[in-house]
Amino acid sequence: xxxxxAVVAALAQTDPARAFNVFGAGDGINAxxxxxxxxxxxxxxxxxxxxxxxxQAFGPVGHWRAGxxxxxxxxxxxxxxxxxxxxPRAERGEVIDFKSTASHGARETGSAFVEARLPLAQRxxxxxxxxxxxxxxxxxxxxxxxxxxxxxxxxxxxxxxVGRSFRAPSLAQLYSxxxxxxxxxxxxxxxxxxxxxxxxxxxxxxxxxxxD
Numbered sequence: 786x787x788x789x790x791a792v793v794a795a796l797a798q799t800d801p802a803r804a805f806n807v808f809g810a811g812d813g814i815n816a817x818x819x820x821x822x823x824x825x826x827x828x829x830x831x832x833x834x835x836x837x838x839x840x841q842a843f844g845p846v847g848h849w850r851a852g853x854x855x856x857x858x859x860x861x862x863x864x865x866x867x868x869x870x871x872x873p874r875a876e877r878g879e880v881i882d883f884k885s886t887a888s889h890g891a892r893e894t895g896s897a898f899v900e901a902r903l904p905l906a907q908r909x910x911x912x913x914x915x916x917x918x919x920x921x922x923x924x925x926x927x928x929x930x931x932x933x934x935x936x937x938x939x940x941x942x943x944x945x946x947v948g949r950s951f952r953a954p955s956l957a958q959l960y961s962x963x964x965x966x967x968x969x970x971x972x973x974x975x976x977x978x979x980x981x982x983x984x985x986x987x988x989x990x991x992x993x994x995x996x997d
Contacts (some may be wrong), residue, residue: 786824786825786827786880786881787823787824787825787880787881787882788823788825788874788879788880789832789878789879789880789881789883789965790879791822791825792805792881795819795822795823798867798887799846802816803819803877804819805819805823810979811853816893821977824944825874825880826873827872827874827880827930829869829870829871829872829875830870830982831867831868831869831870831962832867832868833842833865833866833867833868833956833957834864834865834866835863835864835865836863836864836865837859837861837862837863837864838861839862840859840861841858841859842857842858843855843856843859843863844856844860845855845965849903849904850903850904850905850906851904851905851906851907852904853904853908854890854901854902854903854904855901856899856900856901856902857898857899857900858897858898858899858900859897859898860896860897860898860991861892861894861895861896861897862887862893862894862895862896863892863893863895863896864891864892864893864896865892865893865894865956866889866890866891866892866956867888867889867890867891867956867957867960868888868889869888869889869961869962870887870962871885871886871887871925871962871964872885872929875964875982882967883965883966883967884963884964884965884966885962885963885964885965886959886962886963886964886994887962888961888962888963888994888995889960890922890923890956890960890995891956892922892956893920893921894918894919894920894921894953895898895918895919895920895963895991896916896917896918896919896945897916897917898914898915898916898917899914899915900913900914900915900930901913901914905933908936908937909933909934909935909936910933910934910936910952911931911932911933911934912930912931912932912933912934913926913930913931914929914930914931914948915927915930916928916930917997918951918953920953922959923953923954926951927992928948928949928950928951929948929949930946930947930948930949931946931947931948932944932945932946933936933945933946933947938969958995958996959995959996959997960995960997961994961995962994963992963993963994963995964992964993964994965990965991965992966990966991966993967988967989967990967991968988968989968991969986969987969988969989970987970988970989971987972985973984973985979982
């Protein structure tokens with residue numbers, strides 16, 4: 786990574802031994818010490834935490850047709866937080882062709898579910914379930930599930946099921962720091978046809994990071 790203030794200072798340097806020469810290429814154009822003074826190593830620090838508490842219960846709640854009705858229920862509460870802090874020099878735009886921003890995010894989520902297994906007949910069994918989630922940043926969702934199982938033979942089971950699922954975006958997907966970096970794009974197939982220099986290699990500004 787090139788440190789912009791150091792590059793600007795080296796370009797303005799009047800001492801040939803300490804100045805940065807942008808013309809020409811190869812060994813001997815610039816002293817190794819001059820090049821070393823232009824580069825820096827960036828430090829990026831981040832952390833994420835996940836804490837939670839849950840309770841579950843399972844057992845028979847009654848008898849219906851071909852056997853016991855089994856019921857499972859539970860609840861959970863989770864706390865999440867994320868912190869992403871890039872190097873302050875990258876935040877200030879002092880790194881050539883690279884910039885990053887700090888970010889943080891947090892979420893609290895409560896969930897509950899209930900599931901029942903119903904013995905419908907000697908070889909038939911049904912299952913129904915519901916799960917509800919609610920978070921303070923994206924709202925809530927309730928998803929159902931139902932299945933029917935038929936056992937025509939002790940070694941054969943046929944099951945049909947229908948349901949929905951839901952997954953909230955992670956904190957990293959929402960809030961991770963945005964970076965901007967120049968990268969080269971090479972379109973070798975197009976360059977073989979056009980021969981244009983822009984198709985052989987062109988610079989693009991690539992933005993990446995969380996998107997809320």
